[in-house]
Amino acid sequence: MVKRTEEEKRLLEKAFRFLPGGSLGNVMFSNDDSFIVKRGQGSKIWDVSNNEYIDYLMGSGPMVLGHSHPSVVKAVLNAIENGSTFFTTNESAVMLAEELVKAIPSADKVRFTTSGTDACFQALRIARAFRQRDKVLKFEGGFHGSSDYSLMSNPPHQLYDFPKSEASSAGVPRVIEELVIVAPFNNIDFTTSIIEKHHHELAAVIVEPVQRILPPMPGFLEGLREITSYYDIPLIFDEVVTGFRMAYGGAQEFYGVTPDLTAVGKIMGGGFALGAVCGREDIMSVYDPSQAKPDNLVSQIGTLNGNPIAAVAGLATLKELKKEGTYEYLWQIGRELRDSLDTLCRQAEIPAQTSGVDPVFDIIFTNQTLTDYRSTLTANNQLNNLFRSLLQKQSVFRGPQKFYPSLAHSIEDIQYTKKAFATVIEQVLEFTDSTD
Numbered sequence: 001m002v003k004r005t006e007e008e009k010r011l012l013e014k015a016f017r018f019l020p021g022g023s024l025g026n027v028m029f030s031n032d033d034s035f036i037v038k039r040g041q042g043s044k045i046w047d048v049s050n051n052e053y054i055d056y057l058m059g060s061g062p063m064v065l066g067h068s069h070p071s072v073v074k075a076v077l078n079a080i081e082n083g084s085t086f087f088t089t090n091e092s093a094v095m096l097a098e099e100l101v102k103a104i105p106s107a108d109k110v111r112f113t114t115s116g117t118d119a120c121f122q123a124l125r126i127a128r129a130f131r132q133r134d135k136v137l138k139f140e141g142g143f144h145g146s147s148d149y150s151l152m153s154n155p156p157h158q159l160y161d162f163p164k165s166e167a168s169s170a171g172v173p174r175v176i177e178e179l180v181i182v183a184p185f186n187n188i189d190f191t192t193s194i195i196e197k198h199h200h201e202l203a204a205v206i207v208e209p210v211q212r213i214l215p216p217m218p219g220f221l222e223g224l225r226e227i228t229s230y231y232d233i234p235l236i237f238d239e240v241v242t243g244f245r246m247a248y249g250g251a252q253e254f255y256g257v258t259p260d261l262t263a264v265g266k267i268m269g270g271g272f273a274l275g276a277v278c279g280r281e282d283i284m285s286v287y288d289p290s291q292a293k294p295d296n297l298v299s300q301i302g303t304l305n306g307n308p309i310a311a312v313a314g315l316a317t318l319k320e321l322k323k324e325g326t327y328e329y330l331w332q333i334g335r336e337l338r339d340s341l342d343t344l345c346r347q348a349e350i351p352a353q354t355s356g357v358d359p360v361f362d363i364i365f366t367n368q369t370l371t372d373y374r375s376t377l378t379a380n381n382q383l384n385n386l387f388r389s390l391l392q393k394q395s396v397f398r399g400p401q402k403f404y405p406s407l408a409h410s411i412e413d414i415q416y417t418k419k420a421f422a423t424v425i426e427q428v429l430e431f432t433d434s435t436d
């Protein structure tokens, strides 16, 4: 049993008193599982009661080098002595923009934001300005941050006939439903037919190349590229998760499909508040008052856009990622964890599987083949929560969904985690037996 000190109990009480749901909006567990993080180092985090966890949440992805990586810490400490923010073009942001253009196949130019949400939002906005149309197509269950356009059919409360979308959060104006249409991920024929019918009114198609933990089926991204090119509709890859994770050039490098615009965030900010939209020169020119016509000039003002501290953290992170063997290691440990879970579930005859790509994956408690949002509805979420909660009691922290392996996870961490998996899957089996 994890021990909670009086100090942490008091902080938990304060969290619930001062923060809605006691959380920052991201991770909300029941009281029993809630803890307050005090610090992180490498692959580990510690709560206020000094309980240690192997962390697979990793800040929801940015901390691919691990917490407080020495190169990032050093770069940030050096930078902070020279000013925290300027609201005008700064050296580190220019250097990071250059690095993004070198790394990301679709990037000719870069516009910084302070989050992945804003990067996706900006990508949609500049596509609209460029195409002079308002409607966009996204995929059911796809997540592109918390803007009104992203929180459509994610998750839908009701399964409508495609392409009707549904506002998924209170507060999102219902009128947005008229501006967003949805298609089923991985179904290129159906998606193509929707695009063919709506191409004249579409400003963009936005997709996560790996939607949540659903990898694209062979031909899906290629088919999207083909149909959007045919109709001159900007294709946006949301690489907030996959960027610099699947490969240095992201999912577009990995799958060999180049979109017109890319939204990035997480890893490229090294754990600081940074995102970016990047892409084709002609589309990006809508930001440039010297090039854009008055009716398609896009205004984007942000106090912390391209913040120099975030930019140096990003640059230091990318430098580490360019070292030999990094991606091989990330894929290798992810595969090892997945193999272990898949084998344990098969042996225990628990209907479950891992899904995703090795550098970011999850366990889903279903035997159904997973291709799109609707197929994930067969998953037993109660078992997923139980699995997470039991794992946390073994000092392995996953977060509500997704394992994010990092370069800081040592072989010893992986061995420990595999042992924890074995214990937890046995407990899950006992639970399912007891409820049969």
Ligand SMILES: Cc1ncc(COP(=O)(O)O)c(C=O)c1O
Pocket (backbone or CB within 6 Å): 060, 115, 116, 117, 118, 120, 143, 144, 145, 146, 208, 238, 239, 240, 241, 265, 266, 275
């Ligand atoms: C695919 C994807 N896009 C966009 C976002 C939003 O990024 P941020 O949380 O930085 O606003 C997320 C966040 O997890 C994401 O997973």
